[in-house]
Amino acid sequence: MLHAVRTAYYDSPDEIPEIPANEALRVPMGPRALPQDLRERMRSARELLGKAERELLPTGLPVFDRLLDGGLPRGELVEVVGGRSSGRFSLVLEVLAAATRSGEAAALIDLGDHLDPARAEAAGADLARLLWVRPRTVEQALAATEMLLGAGFSLAVVDLGLPPVRGGRGIEAGWLRLARAAAARSAALLVSAPYRASGTAAAAVVELDRGNARWLRSGASPVLLAGLGGRLALEKRRGGAAGRSAEIAWRSAECLAPPAPEAQPARFFERPRLAASA
Amino acid sequence: MSRKAETSGTRLACLTVPLFPLAARLRSEPELIREALAILEGNGQAARVIAATRAARAAGVRPGQSLPQARALCPKLAVRPRDAISERAAEEALIEVADAFSPRVESAGDGTVFLDLEGLPQTASLRGAATTATTEPDGLERALGRDLAAAADAAGLPARVGIASSKLAARVAAGLPGSPVIVPAGEEAAFLAPLPLARLAPEVDLSATLERWGVRSIGDFARLPPAEVASRLGRSGSELHTVARGLDPRPLVPREPPPCFEEGMSLEWPLATIEPFLFIGRAALERLTRRLEGAGLACLRLELDLTLEPEGNLRRSIELPAPSRDVKTLLSLIRLDLEANPPGAPVIGFVFRSHPDRPREAQLSLLGPAALSPDRLAATLARLFALLGPERVGSPRPIDGHRPERAGLVAFAPPPPPLVTERAAARQGRGLLGVRALRPPLPLEVITEGPTPNGSPSTASNPATDRPIEVRPMVASGGEDAARRLEIRGGVRVAAGPWALEEGWWTDDPADREYWDVELFGGSVYRLFRDRTTGDWFADGIYD
Numbered sequence: 001m002l003h004a005v006r007t008a009y010y011d012s013p014d015e016i017p018e019i020p021a022n023e024a025l026r027v028p029m030g031p032r033a034l035p036q037d038l039r040e041r042m043r044s045a046r047e048l049l050g051k052a053e054r055e056l057l058p059t060g061l062p063v064f065d066r067l068l069d070g071g072l073p074r075g076e077l078v079e080v081v082g083g084r085s086s087g088r089f090s091l092v093l094e095v096l097a098a099a100t101r102s103g104e105a106a107a108l109i110d111l112g113d114h115l116d117p118a119r120a121e122a123a124g125a126d127l128a129r130l131l132w133v134r135p136r137t138v139e140q141a142l143a144a145t146e147m148l149l150g151a152g153f154s155l156a157v158v159d160l161g162l163p164p165v166r167g168g169r170g171i172e173a174g175w176l177r178l179a180r181a182a183a184a185r186s187a188a189l190l191v192s193a194p195y196r197a198s199g200t201a202a203a204a205v206v207e208l209d210r211g212n213a214r215w216l217r218s219g220a221s222p223v224l225l226a227g228l229g230g231r232l233a234l235e236k237r238r239g240g241a242a243g244r245s246a247e248i249a250w251r252s253a254e255c256l257a258p259p260a261p262e263a264q265p266a267r268f269f270e271r272p273r274l275a276a277s278a
Numbered sequence: 279m280s281r282k283a284e285t286s287g288t289r290l291a292c293l294t295v296p297l298f299p300l301a302a303r304l305r306s307e308p309e310l311i312r313e314a315l316a317i318l319e320g321n322g323q324a325a326r327v328i329a330a331t332r333a334a335r336a337a338g339v340r341p342g343q344s345l346p347q348a349r350a351l352c353p354k355l356a357v358r359p360r361d362a363i364s365e366r367a368a369e370e371a372l373i374e375v376a377d378a379f380s381p382r383v384e385s386a387g388d389g390t391v392f393l394d395l396e397g398l399p400q401t402a403s404l405r406g407a408a409t410t411a412t413t414e415p416d417g418l419e420r421a422l423g424r425d426l427a428a429a430a431d432a433a434g435l436p437a438r439v440g441i442a443s444s445k446l447a448a449r450v451a452a453g454l455p456g457s458p459v460i461v462p463a464g465e466e467a468a469f470l471a472p473l474p475l476a477r478l479a480p481e482v483d484l485s486a487t488l489e490r491w492g493v494r495s496i497g498d499f500a501r502l503p504p505a506e507v508a509s510r511l512g513r514s515g516s517e518l519h520t521v522a523r524g525l526d527p528r529p530l531v532p533r534e535p536p537p538c539f540e541e542g543m544s545l546e547w548p549l550a551t552i553e554p555f556l557f558i559g560r561a562a563l564e565r566l567t568r569r570l571e572g573a574g575l576a577c578l579r580l581e582l583d584l585t586l587e588p589e590g591n592l593r594r595s596i597e598l599p600a601p602s603r604d605v606k607t608l609l610s611l612i613r614l615d616l617e618a619n620p621p622g623a624p625v626i627g628f629v630f631r632s633h634p635d636r637p638r639e640a641q642l643s644l645l646g647p648a649a650l651s652p653d654r655l656a657a658t659l660a661r662l663f664a665l666l667g668p669e670r671v672g673s674p675r676p677i678d679g680h681r682p683e684r685a686g687l688v689a690f691a692p693p694p695p696p697l698v699t700e701r702a703a704a705r706q707g708r709g710l711l712g713v714r715a716l717r718p719p720l721p722l723e724v725i726t727e728g729p730t731p732n733g734s735p736s737t738a739s740n741p742a743t744d745r746p747i748e749v750r751p752m753v754a755s756g757g758e759d760a761a762r763r764l765e766i767r768g769g770v771r772v773a774a775g776p777w778a779l780e781e782g783w784w785t786d787d788p789a790d791r792e793y794w795d796v797e798l799f800g801g802s803v804y805r806l807f808r809d810r811t812t813g814d815w816f817a818d819g820i821y822d
Contacts, residue, residue: 059707060707061706061707061709085803085821086822089713089714094707094708097707105692114717115685115715116683117676117685119713119715123707123712124710127673127676128691128693131692132671132687133666133671134666134670134671135670136666140666147661150658151650151651151654151657152650152654162714162764162820213797213821223774225774227711228803228821248709249709250710251709251711252710252711253710253711256708
């Protein structure tokens with residue numbers, strides 16, 4: 001049967017790889033295949049696989065992605081902490097834009113009611129794939145996020161807004177429940193807070209420090225806000241090394257180059273052409 | 279053309295539920311099925327048993343007995359009054375069972391429906407009844423009859439089936455033991471002939487007349503000359519005679535499908551708290567969603583009719599964001615609605631009326647990003663609506679105009695994820711500086727470089743004098759509210775502006791503003807504006 005499938009797939013019989021029928025039997029399987037020292041520490045080779053293949057959601061911000069070893073880890077809670085003008089909300093918009101652009105449905109739980117849809121669209125977000133939820137308190141935000149993760153959203157962003165946050169940090173058990181819900185669904189969960197809120201539930205914590213605002217002046221024309229600088233520092237990384245940091249720059253809409261034209265669709269799969277005789 | 283020739287091509291099935299008031303009640307309260315239960319019609323002394331379960335019948339309870347008589351025979355007899363709401367729902371459920379088999383269905387009331395079987399036996403042969411068909415001449419119809427009875431049974435109604443070429447013959451056949459009973463085409467008169475006249479259900483005086491004539495069976499009556507019967511017994515006698523000859527005087531009248539689905543029941547005792555009501559309501563909602571599922575529909579709007587004690591009715595309508603069949607969601611919406619607006623009196627009956635719509639469908643992908651399950655999304659949106667209100671959940675949209683605090687919201691219905699071959703290559707983010715909108719704009723006290731001329735609000739901007747140099751919060755007007763408010767305070771390090779915004783001067787809500795971007799000495803950057811009509815200052819955004 002396998003041979004029949006291969007015959008239909010390849011152009012000529014010469015291309016069909018010869019696989020001995022009993023090869024699979026010779027591949028070592030199960031814990032007995034592990035070296036003795038690993039066998040004592042692990043129950044199965046699958047554990048190794050799980051750690052190696054951590055799924056990531058690239059955010060499109062190279063600095064942030066490098067800090068988190070490739071992007072937002074799916075199935076974990078990542079918290080970004082920063083004060084006013086630290087670039088925290090810009091980061092939230094970029095993450096939402098990256099997820100929705102790739103065709104995934106994302107939810108923004110916006111406690112402070114701060115989203116400007118026009119700005120989100122300018123950042124590249126596909127608004128049709130974005131669900132905007134505006135709770136009144138942290139408790140409502142936690143409940144709504146749990147519902148959304150249960151519904152299968154692949155990215156949920158909880159933005160607690162600016163202090164004073166209604167409901168403070170929320171209860172830690174609530175954040176732990178969210179982290180578990182994200183893990184169960186392999187969803188990326190980003191919490192953006194003015195101060196540490198999610199406690200031990202966060203697998204990674206990135207702190208954003210405010211840098212200097214950049215202003216443009218040209219002759220007699222009025223001063224123009226060109227952007228904000230900032231610094232990202234990885235404060236906590238479960239199972240990894242914390243302490244790394246990097247500079248980041250945000251540019252205002254007026255000083256940003258117009259978006260590049262939409263790239264041609266990538267073609268990942270080509271239907272194999274069958275030989276005329278087939 | 280003879281009447282017989284007219285009807286010979288038609289095949290009809292009759293689906294009837296014996297002891298229908300009892301069956302309808304047991305469908306609502308299935309836990310009573312093994313109890314000795316009697317259904318009573320009438321009030322007080324006039325109440326009479328109209329149906330009883332097998333346990334009660336075994337004890338001697340019969341239709342027509344009064345309650346004391348029945349209780350004397352069976353002391354543990356449970357009693358329920360006839361419930362019009364349950365019967366209506368059961369009737370609808372029976373019709374929907376028939377609808378699943380044939381597009382032409384007529385309801386005769388009291389748990390009886392007729393179906394036009396045109397073309398259906400051939401369909402049955404495709405489902406594997408062909409083996410039976412080769413051994414029995416009516417095998418296909420018999421298989422269809424068994425399918426019908428099984429479908430009705432799945433809907434909680436023990437139905438019997440009769441198949442014939444006329445409605446009456448089918449009805450009589452359904453009433454005979456050994457369901458399904460098949461009357462071969464053209465043999466209706468022969469089938470009816472030996473049966474007693476009572477099977478035709480003639481009126482009492484007509485029956486007495488025929489009795490005096492010595493007419494005992496349907497066959498005796500059919501043999502009388504039609505003209506003589508018409509001249510002696512009038513129109514009703516003539517119609518009955520036609521029926522006795524196996525002809526159907528009334529053709530099948532198909533019904534229109536209902537615009538909504540109903541389930542409910544009258545309660546034995548008034549309910550004053552929400553938990554018992556939801557306990558009973560859950561079973562009704564489960565029946566309702568099963569019916570919706572059978573029709574391939576889902577609930578878009580749920581109406582709740584409550585009968586209150588001692589009198590009065592209450593109607594509630596619950597809109598769902600998307601068609602849903604999730605009982606848990608519907609129950610939580612009902613709970614929230616009743617908690618927000620309690621009925622104010624005990625509830626003695628209820629009806630759930632579902633206005634249906636086609637559920638959303640999605641093709642799930644193995645290779646691309648996972649699409650949200652429409653059913654689960656609808657249920658989640660409904661729960662979010664209940665938690666936060668519909669105005670706080672949706673997909674954001676920019677609104678035409680320049681006022682940054684304005685935002686539109688539309689129903690969230692994400693398009694399906696792109697196919698793997700259509701996905702754009704991952705693109706680097708633009709690094710756009712975001713702005714947190716402040717809704718509503720935060721009033722501020724702003725000290726500018728120079729006083730406005732004459733101390734009055736200026737209408738023409740003057741950058742030299744309007745440039746902000748210090749920002750303070752407005753003096754708090756409300757104590758608790760002010761404590762929860764965002765505070766902006768400090769000297770201005772850089773101020774860029776002004777940029778004018780004038781919009782909607784022709785409307786009741788015009789905007790005439792002068793915008794400034796300011797960086798305070800603390801390092802935060804804000805977007806401020808001065809309302810040029812009043813001279814008041816506000817912050818409407820934080821660069822963040």
